[in-house]
Amino acid sequence: MDKRKISVIVFVVLIFSARLIADFFHMEQQIFLAIIGAAFGIYLFFQGFAFLNRKRLIQNIPTSKINALALGLVEVIGRALPSTPKPFKSPYAKANCVFYHYRVQQFVRRQRNSGWKTISEGSSGVPFYVDDGTGKVLVDSKGAEIHLETRYISSSPDGKGSVISPWMASTAGSGAMRYIEKYIMPNENVYVLGTAKKSRDYIAERQGKVEKRISNWMEDKEKIKEFDATGDGWLDDVEFFQMRQKAEADVSKEEGKEEAKRDLTGLADVIIGKGEEKNFIISDKSEKEITSALKGKTFLLIFGGAALTLAMVIYLLTKFHK
Numbered sequence: 001m002d003k004r005k006i007s008v009i010v011f012v013v014l015i016f017s018a019r020l021i022a023d024f025f026h027m028e029q030q031i032f033l034a035i036i037g038a039a040f041g042i043y044l045f046f047q048g049f050a051f052l053n054r055k056r057l058i059q060n061i062p063t064s065k066i067n068a069l070a071l072g073l074v075e076v077i078g079r080a081l082p083s084t085p086k087p088f089k090s091p092y093a094k095a096n097c098v099f100y101h102y103r104v105q106q107f108v109r110r111q112r113n114s115g116w117k118t119i120s121e122g123s124s125g126v127p128f129y130v131d132d133g134t135g136k137v138l139v140d141s142k143g144a145e146i147h148l149e150t151r152y153i154s155s156s157p158d159g160k161g162s163v164i165s166p167w168m169a170s171t172a173g174s175g176a177m178r179y180i181e182k183y184i185m186p187n188e189n190v191y192v193l194g195t196a197k198k199s200r201d202y203i204a205e206r207q208g209k210v211e212k213r214i215s216n217w218m219e220d221k222e223k224i225k226e227f228d229a230t231g232d233g234w235l236d237d238v239e240f241f242q243m244r245q246k247a248e249a250d251v252s253k254e255e256g257k258e259e260a261k262r263d264l265t266g267l268a269d270v271i272i273g274k275g276e277e278k279n280f281i282i283s284d285k286s287e288k289e290i291t292s293a294l295k296g297k298t299f300l301l302i303f304g305g306a307a308l309t310l311a312m313v314i315y316l317l318t319k320f321h322k
Contacts, residue, residue: 031319038312044305048298055294057279058193058287067134069270073279074196076272077287078132080184088126090183093152098128099282100183101146107176116178127271128184130192138199139192139282140273147283147290148182155179184284191283191290195275206251213247 061075069076082088082098090100104120123146129136157179184190217223227235227243235243274280283290 028319031316034312034315034319038309038316041305041307041309041312044301045309046305048301048303048305051294051298051301054279055291055298058281058291058294061193063287065134066130066132066137069137069196071196071198071270073194073275074272075191075193075287076130076132076137077189077191078130078136079187080190081129081131081136082186083127083129083138087186088124090124090152090181092154092157092179093181093183095151095181095183095185097124097183097185099126099141100124100181101148102182103180105178105180107178130190130272137196138271139194140271141282143274144194144280144282146182147281147285148184149284150180150182152181152183153178184282188284191285191287192272192281194272194280194282196270196272197275198269199271209251210244210247213251214244217243217247 058075061073063077064070064074066076066078080098087096087098089095090097091102101123102121103118105116105118108114108117123141125142127138127140130139155176155178224233224235227239227246229239230236281290285293
């Protein structure tokens, strides 16, 4: 659960516990609620600036060409392609896709806050390619902030149930279920903002292959004879060095054959995922649509938070001056 959700839950708990907390501190409940409201307004105000910084970040990062991708925070736009031989199917809509995210929710009826409760949530977890025409790069979706259109809602996992509205669920009572899916189909355009990093350490991999080969050769008497120029039954420093050179040459030759078989249109040693910057977005919307939505949230949170805090402060001042 992210920090924003935790903060909202804390404020909700404080509001519903207002009477008990106010009695504990020997103050009026309205005054305590006004203090909570002012604090929440300040929180919203600063959250607005967080959205503003994200909006500016997205606008300031140029879209990278995949064939010239640099390591670090990058933005790529292109067609989504499967990394598996065939696209797989989403669990509920059974749609061919390269990525899916689902939620299973249950309607919980309470006296004050009836609503949908998420009881299960997950994603495909399989990397997919983004191809912008200059090349393609793998995207590891783990930890991504998903901005995708909802494409499937049903009251039954097999899709035969009708869509349940909150009003229908409230009349039916607790226990009503709904299944929600978002997914990316092959060849659909996607926007990805994330951290490009090396997916493999080829130097360490190559060194490991060489060491393993030498270890196997040292257990092979015939191989030892091949490098034992003096015929004394063991390898001196020069002979062992020659064995290492031979092992390195063989590994390099094998890697050359593997390279020839590799799909060179993809960056085999680079993957885009979540990095230390923590900004990782996968969306089927354009950059303009994403920044436009952030602009609206920024305006609402900054000015709404400021207005809420100001109103609560004025209320408290009038209460204390009576």
